[in-house]
Amino acid sequence: MNYLLHLLIYLNIYVIVALGLNIIVGYCGRLSLAQAGYFAIGSYAYALASVKLHWGFLPAVALGAGLAALLSLAISLPSWRLKGDFFVMVSLAVQVVILSAIYNWYRPDAQLGTWLNLTNGPAGISGIPRPDIFGIKFDTIGSLAMLATVTAGICLTLGALLLRSPWGRVLQAMRDDELAARGLGKDVRLLKLQAFAIACALIAVGGAIYGAYVNFTDPSIASLDQSVLMLCMVIIGGMGNFRGPLAGALTLLALPELLRFLNIPIALAAEVRLMAYGLLLVLMMHFRPQGLLGSYRIE
Amino acid sequence: MSLILAQACLPVSEAADSPVILRSQGISKAFGGQKVLDGISLQLRRGEVVLLRGDNGSGKTTLLNILSGNIEPDAGTINLSANGSTEIFAFPRPWWKQLNPFDHFTPERLAREGVGRTWQDIRLFSTLNLRDNIAVASPDQLGENPLLALFKNSAIRKQETSNLTESQEMLEDLGLGTRVTASADRVSLGQSKRVAISRAARAGARILFLDEPLAGLDGAGIKQVLNMLEALVRDENVTLVIVEHVFNIPLLLNWATTVWTLKRGHFSVQLPAEVQEEVKADGVNNLRSWMLELAGSDGQIIDRPLAGGATFSTVIPSGRQPGKVLLEVSRLMVHRGSRLIIGDGSNHPTEGMSFTLREGEVCVLQAPNGWGKSTLLDAIVGLLPISNGEIRLRGQPIQSLSAWDRANLGLTFLQSRNNTFSNLTVEESLRLTEQVSLPESLSPLLTRKISDLSGGQKQKLAIYTALRSDQSRIRLLDEPFSMLDRASIQQLQSTLRPGTGEAILISIPGNPEIQGDGKSEYE
Numbered sequence: 001m002n003y004l005l006h007l008l009i010y011l012n013i014y015v016i017v018a019l020g021l022n023i024i025v026g027y028c029g030r031l032s033l034a035q036a037g038y039f040a041i042g043s044y045a046y047a048l049a050s051v052k053l054h055w056g057f058l059p060a061v062a063l064g065a066g067l068a069a070l071l072s073l074a075i076s077l078p079s080w081r082l083k084g085d086f087f088v089m090v091s092l093a094v095q096v097v098i099l100s101a102i103y104n105w106y107r108p109d110a111q112l113g114t115w116l117n118l119t120n121g122p123a124g125i126s127g128i129p130r131p132d133i134f135g136i137k138f139d140t141i142g143s144l145a146m147l148a149t150v151t152a153g154i155c156l157t158l159g160a161l162l163l164r165s166p167w168g169r170v171l172q173a174m175r176d177d178e179l180a181a182r183g184l185g186k187d188v189r190l191l192k193l194q195a196f197a198i199a200c201a202l203i204a205v206g207g208a209i210y211g212a213y214v215n216f217t218d219p220s221i222a223s224l225d226q227s228v229l230m231l232c233m234v235i236i237g238g239m240g241n242f243r244g245p246l247a248g249a250l251t252l253l254a255l256p257e258l259l260r261f262l263n264i265p266i267a268l269a270a271e272v273r274l275m276a277y278g279l280l281l282v283l284m285m286h287f288r289p290q291g292l293l294g295s296y297r298i299e
Numbered sequence: 300m301s302l303i304l305a306q307a308c309l310p311v312s313e314a315a316d317s318p319v320i321l322r323s324q325g326i327s328k329a330f331g332g333q334k335v336l337d338g339i340s341l342q343l344r345r346g347e348v349v350l351l352r353g354d355n356g357s358g359k360t361t362l363l364n365i366l367s368g369n370i371e372p373d374a375g376t377i378n379l380s381a382n383g384s385t386e387i388f389a390f391p392r393p394w395w396k397q398l399n400p401f402d403h404f405t406p407e408r409l410a411r412e413g414v415g416r417t418w419q420d421i422r423l424f425s426t427l428n429l430r431d432n433i434a435v436a437s438p439d440q441l442g443e444n445p446l447l448a449l450f451k452n453s454a455i456r457k458q459e460t461s462n463l464t465e466s467q468e469m470l471e472d473l474g475l476g477t478r479v480t481a482s483a484d485r486v487s488l489g490q491s492k493r494v495a496i497s498r499a500a501r502a503g504a505r506i507l508f509l510d511e512p513l514a515g516l517d518g519a520g521i522k523q524v525l526n527m528l529e530a531l532v533r534d535e536n537v538t539l540v541i542v543e544h545v546f547n548i549p550l551l552l553n554w555a556t557t558v559w560t561l562k563r564g565h566f567s568v569q570l571p572a573e574v575q576e577e578v579k580a581d582g583v584n585n586l587r588s589w590m591l592e593l594a595g596s597d598g599q600i601i602d603r604p605l606a607g608g609a610t611f612s613t614v615i616p617s618g619r620q621p622g623k624v625l626l627e628v629s630r631l632m633v634h635r636g637s638r639l640i641i642g643d644g645s646n647h648p649t650e651g652m653s654f655t656l657r658e659g660e661v662c663v664l665q666a667p668n669g670w671g672k673s674t675l676l677d678a679i680v681g682l683l684p685i686s687n688g689e690i691r692l693r694g695q696p697i698q699s700l701s702a703w704d705r706a707n708l709g710l711t712f713l714q715s716r717n718n719t720f721s722n723l724t725v726e727e728s729l730r731l732t733e734q735v736s737l738p739e740s741l742s743p744l745l746t747r748k749i750s751d752l753s754g755g756q757k758q759k760l761a762i763y764t765a766l767r768s769d770q771s772r773i774r775l776l777d778e779p780f781s782m783l784d785r786a787s788i789q790q791l792q793s794t795l796r797p798g799t800g801e802a803i804l805i806s807i808p809g810n811p812e813i814q815g816d817g818k819s820e821y822e
Contacts, residue, residue, distance in 0.1 A: 161449050166435075166442030166459060169427065173435045176424040183367065184436045184502040185410035186443075189400070194445050240426065296426055 005145040009213050011253050012148035013206045016155045018233045018245030020202030024075075025231070026239030026296055027163065028195050029175035030083060033227045034075050034091040035203050037098030038068045040222035042204025043211040044102065044118075047125040050212075052113035057131035057138075057147075061208040068204030069197035076196035080189050092224075099222045124218025131212045138212075148209050155202055160242060162198065171195055172240070175296070203230075232277055236284050238294020247292045252277070317344040319380075320538060321366070321414075321506055326375035328361055330751055335361045336372070339566040341559065343506060348532060349540045350551045350571070353561030354784040355755025359542045362561065363508045366540070367416040368409035381413030381505040381538075411438065415504025417495045419511045419754060419782075420716070423483035429494055430479045433466040436502040469497050473527070487669040489520030493527055500531060506538045507531070513547040514781055515715075517608075517667035517808050521550070529554075545785045546585075549578055586663065586807060589792050590614050593661060603654075609666030611654055616796070622658025624694070625773050625802045626679070626710075629653045631688035633671070633678040640671040641678065642687065651688045656773065656802045661795060664806045672806040673715060676775050680712040681705045692773070711765050715777040715806075718761040721750040725760060732764040740787075758782040766794060776805045 017039060024032050045064035049055040055063070074097075078090040102119045110116035112125065119125070130139040131147055138147045162168055174181045174188050182188055211217045220226075229252065237248020256273045264272050290297040321343040328336040335358040343349065353359045364370045366377070377388045388404050396402055406416075423432050440462065442448045442455045470479050473493045478486060483494070492512055499507055512528070513521050531537045540559075543551055552558070558569045594600050595617025603611045615621060630651035632642030642651040652675060656662055666672050677683040679690055681702035690698045697705050706712075720728055726745040729737070737745075740759060749757060762779055779795075780788050797803050 158449060161451060162445055165445075165448035165451065165455075166440045166462075167445045167448045169431055169435050170440075170443050172426055173424045173432075176426055177422045179369070179406070180418070180422040180424065181435075182405065182407040183369075183410055183416055184498065185407050185438055186435075187407055198445060 002141050005141045007253065007257065008145045009141075009148045009209075011249060012145075012152035013210050013213075014230070014233060014249040014253055015152050015246055016209070017203050017206040017230050018237065018249045019155055019159050019242075020199040020206070021230055021234050022239055022245045023159075023163070023171075023195050023199035023202070025234050025298060026241070026244065026294070027168065027171045027175055028079070028192060029298060030079055030091075031088050031231070031298060032075060032091040033088060033224065033231065034094040034098070035230045036222050036224070036226035037095045038072070038200040038203040039207035039210070039226065039230070040098060040102055040217070040219070041068045041071060041200075042207030043217040043221055044125065044207075045204070046208035046211045047128045047217050048113055048118070050129050051125060051127060057133050057212065061205055064204040064208045065201035068200040068207075072196040072200035073193070075200075076193050079192050079196065095222070095224060095227055099219060099224075102219045102222050119219075122219060124216060125211075126216045128211050128215045128217065130215070144213055148213070151205065151209060155205060156242070159202070163242070167194075229277070232281060234291075235298075236280055236291055238291025238296075239298060240290075240294055240296030243293040244291050244295070251280075251292065255280070317346050319343065320345050321381065322378040323366065324376050324378075326362075326365060326372045326377070328358070328365060328370070328372045330361075331747065333747075336365070336561075337565060339375070341566065341568070343538050343540065345505075345538055346532060346536045347538050347557055348551075348555045349538075349557045349559055350548065350555040350574075351540055351542045351559045351561070352545075352548060352574075355759060355782070355787060356753045357561040357563065357784075358753075359561055360510065360753055363416065363510060363540070363542060367414055367508050368404055368406040369416075371404050379409070379412050379414065382411075382503075384412075386412055410502055410504070413503060413505035414508070415499035415502055415506070416508040417492070417499055417510060417512060419514065421488075421491045421495050423491055423495060423498075425484040426482070428480045428482055429470055429475060429486065430463060430466045432483050432494055433469055433498050433501050434462050436498045437462050437466075438503050466501065469501065470494075473497060474523070487520075489516050489523060489668055492516065492520070492524055496524070496527055496531070500535070500537065504537065506540070509539060509541045511542055511544055511782075513550070514544050515668065515778065515808050520668055521547070525550070525554075544781065545783070545788060546780065549575075552578065586665075590661075590663065593796065605666070607666065607670050609664065609670050612663045612665070614661040614663070616659060616661075619659045621660070624655050624657050625692070625800075626656040626804070627689075627691040627694075628655070628679065629689045629691075631675070631678065631690065632686040633674050633683055634686050635674055635683065639686070640674040653688075656804055658800055658802055659797055661797060661803045661805065664804065665808070666806070668808060672808075673777055676712060676777050676804075676806060679775060680710050682712075709772040711774045713761055713765040713774070713776040713779055715781065718765075719749045719752075719757045722748070724748055725752070728760060728764065732767075734764065734767055736767075738763055754782045755784055755787065759787055762791060772801045774801070774803045776803065778807060779805060780807070 017035065021032070021035050024030055042064035045067050046060045049060035049063050074094045075091050079087055082090055103121060105119045106117040106121035112120050130137060131144070132138070138144050170181065170186055171191060174186065174191055178188055207221070210221065233248035233252050234245055235248070236251055237246065238244025255276055259269065259273060259276065284291065319342045324340045326336055326339040327334065339362065351359055351362065361370070365372050371392070372390045375390055379386045392404070424435065427435065440458065442459055447455055467479055470476060475490060475494070478490070483491065486494070496509070496512065512524055516524065528539060532539060541551060552571045552575050555571045558571055558574045560567045560569060590600055590612065593616055594614050598617035599615040601613045605611055630653055632651040633640055654662070664672055674683060678685050681700060685698055689696055692705070692708055692710065697708065720731070723731070724745070725741060725747055728749060741763065744752065744756060749760065752760070758781065765774060765776065779791060783791065795803055795805070
C-alpha cells in the first residue's frame with residue numbers, strides 16, 4: 001500500500017511539473033531545459049523557509065513559487081526575441097547557472113541559511129520537516145499523499161481556469177503566429193512574462209512538495225537529466241492541452257516501475273531506463289509527434 | 300459588380316474631403332545598402348480605398364510593413380490619428396527612446412492605434428477554431444489578464460459571452476455559420492481570407508492594409524472578398540490600402556479612389572481613371588488569349604470540363620502533331636491525411652483522375668480553390684503517396700519511385716509556395732540547380748539572401764530555376780503567375796513554349812473570366 005501511495009505522491013508532483021512545463025512548451029511554443037532548476041528553487045526555498053525560518057507549508061511553498069516566478073525572468077526576457085534552438089541554449093544556460101549556484105553557494109564553516117551558505121553545497125539540506133497547515137501535521141504517507149493530491153488538484157483547477165480563459169486563447173494565438181498576434185494589438189512580451197512566471201511557479205510548487213515528502217533536497221534534482229525527464233513527460237504525453245501532461249507524467253513514472261519487474265540488475269537499471277526513455281521519444285517523434293494525447297506539435 | 304462597388308465606397312471627391320488619418324513624410328528604407336524606398340511622402344484619408352501597385356521588388360511590401368509597424372524606416376516621420384488621438388513617430392529614433400520598452404514602433408502599438416493588416420499567406424491561428432480566430436482579436440478583453448481570468452467574475456463572463464456571440468455572428472455574416480468550430484487549417488483559401496479580414500476588423504482596424512487579398516482565389520472567392528471589403532468601407536468607413544496581383548488590378552480600379560504607384564523606390568499618386576488607360580494600353584494577355592496565341596493559327600485547344608468546375612485544357616501549338624505520351628496519369632486517387640482529395644466523387648470522378656501529357660503540349664488545369672490542384676501535382680512528383688491508380692513517365696510506372704528519382708527522370712515541379720531555399724543567396728541557389736547563364740533581372744540580386752527578396756523576386760528565381768534546368772523535360776508549374784508583375788508575366792508567357800521532347804502542365808485557380816484585361820463575370 002505504501003508503495004502505491006509513494007507512487008501517487010510522485011505522480012502528483014510530476015503532474016504539477018508537467019502542467020507548468022506544458023505552459024512553456026505547449027502554449028508558448030518554447031522548448032525549455034531549465035525546468036529542473038526551477039523545481040530545485042521551489043525545493044530549496046521550501047527547505048530553507050521551513051528548516052531555518054520555521055515557516056508553515058503554505059508560506060514556504062508560496063515563497064518557492066514566488067521566487068521561481070521572479071527568476072523566470074531569466075528565461076522569459078530572452079524569449080522576447082529568441083525561439084527554436086537559440087532559446088533551448090539560453091534555457092540550458094539558465095539550468096547550468098542554477099545548478100552551479102546550488103552546488104557552490106556554501107562554505108563548510110558557515111551556518112546553513114546565511115548568505116555564505118545558502119544551499120549547503122553537494123551535501124544538500126536534510127531534516128526538512130513534514131508539512132504543517134494550520135496546526136495539522138501531515139506526517140504519514142497517507143496524509144502526504146492526500147496533501148499532494150489536493151495540491152495537484154488545485155494546480156490543475158487553476159491551470160484549467162487560466163488556459164481555458166481568453167488568456168489561454170491569446171497564448172495559443174501567440175504560439176501559432178506571434179507576428180499575427182502582434183498585428184492584432186496583443187502585447188506578446190507581457191504575455192510571455194506572465195506565462196513563464198506562472199509556469200515556473202507551478203514547477204516550483206512541485207519541487208516544494210518533493211522536498212516536503214523526501215525530507216531532503218540536494219543538487220541532483222536540478223540536473224539536466226531531471227530537466228530532460230520533465231520535458232519527456234510533456235512531449236510524450238502531448239502538448240497544448242490538459243490530458244497530455246497527465247498522460248506523460250503517468251507514462252514516464254510507470255515505465256521505471258514496470259522495468260523493476262523485469263529483474264534487471266541494479267547496476268544496469270538506470271541505463272536501461274534511460275534507453276527506454278530514448279526509445280520512447282524516438283518512437284513518439286516518428287509515429288505520433290503531437291504526443292499521446294496532445295493537440296499541438298512543436299516545430 | 301464593379302458598378303455596385305463604385306457606389307459602395309466614397310466618391311473620389313468625397314474621399315478627398317475626409318480627414319487625413321495617416322500622413323508620412325520622407326520615408327526611406329534600405330536593405331543591405333540597397334535603397335528600396337526613397338523619401339516617400341503620402342497621406343491617407345478616412346474611407347479612402349487605395350490600390351498600391353508596383354513592379355516586383357519595387358518596395359510595396361516594405362511600405363506596407365513600415366506603415367503597419369512591422370519594420371522601422373531608416374528616416375522619415377509617420378503621423379497617425381486613426382483612432383482620434385494623434386501619435387507622431389520620427390525616424391531615426393534616438394538611442395534613449397529605443398531603451399524605453401513602452402515606446403517602440405511595433406505592430407501591436409499601431410494595431411491599438413487602429414492600423415491592421417492582412418498577409419499574403421493569411422496567417423490564421425491554425426490550432427484555434429474560426430470563432431476563436433475572430434474572438435481573440437477583440438481588444439481590451441478583461442479575461443486576457445491572468446489574475447482576473449482566475450476569478451472569472453460576472454463582468455468577464457459577460458464580456459466573453461458577448462465576444463463569442465459577436466464573433467459567431469460575424470462568421471454567419473460571412474456564410475460560415477456552419478464552420479464556427481472548424482479548425483482554421485481545415486477551411487478553404489477563400490474562407491481563410493475572409494476570416495483574416497474579419498479578424499483585422501474585429502481588432503478595431505480603422506486603416507486596413509491588405510496584401511494580395513484576391514490572390515489565388517477563384518471567381519466566387521473574389522466576389523465574396525470584394526463584397527466584404529465593400530461592406531467594411533460602406534458601413535464602417537474603414538480605409539483600405541490594397542496591394543494586388545496584376546491580374547486582379549483591373550477589378551480594383553473600378554472601385555479604388557486613389558492609386559499609389561511605386562517605381563524604383565519612388566512614389567506617385569494617380570487617379571484610377573489614369574491608370575485604367577495605362578492598363579488597357581499595355582494589358583497582359585489573359586490566360587485564354589495567351590493559350591490562343593500559343594496555339595497559333597493552325598493549332599488546337601481542347602477543353603475538357605472536369606467535375607467540380609474545373610477545366611483541363613490542352614494546347615497543341617500550330618504545326619505540331621500530338622507527340623508521344625510523356626506523362627500518363629490513370630485513375631489516380633490521393634488522400635491528404637485521412638481525407639480523400641483526388642477521386643472523392645464530388646470534385647473528381649469516383650474512378651479517379653486520368654489524363655495524358657504529350658510531347659510539345661501545354662496543358663492548363665484551371666480549378667477552384669480546394670479542388671485539389673496542388674494535391675494532384677504533389678502526388679505526380681512523389682511528394683504525396685497515391686492511394687490508387689498509376690503514373691507513367693515515358694511509359695514507365697513511377698509511383699513506387701521517390702521524389703528525387705522522379706526528378707532525375709525529368710520531372711520538374713514548381714510549387715505554388717515555399718519554392719525557394721530561404722537561407723541561401725541567389726547565387727548559391729542558381730549554383731545548386733547548375734545554372735550557367737544568368738538572367739538580367741537576377742544579376743543585381745546575386746549576393747542577396749533569398750529571405751531578403753520580395754515575393755515577386757523569389758517567384759522569378761523559382762521559375763527561372765524550374766524552367767532552365769537542362770535535365771528536365773516535363774514541367775509541372777503550380778500557379779506560376781502568382782506574385783509576378785506585368786513584365787515578368789509577359790516574359791514568362793513567352794518562355795512557356797515546350798521544346799522537342801518537352802511538355803508543360805500548369806495549374807491555375809479557376810477564374811479564367813477575370814484574368815488580364817479585367818473583363819470579368821462581375822462587370
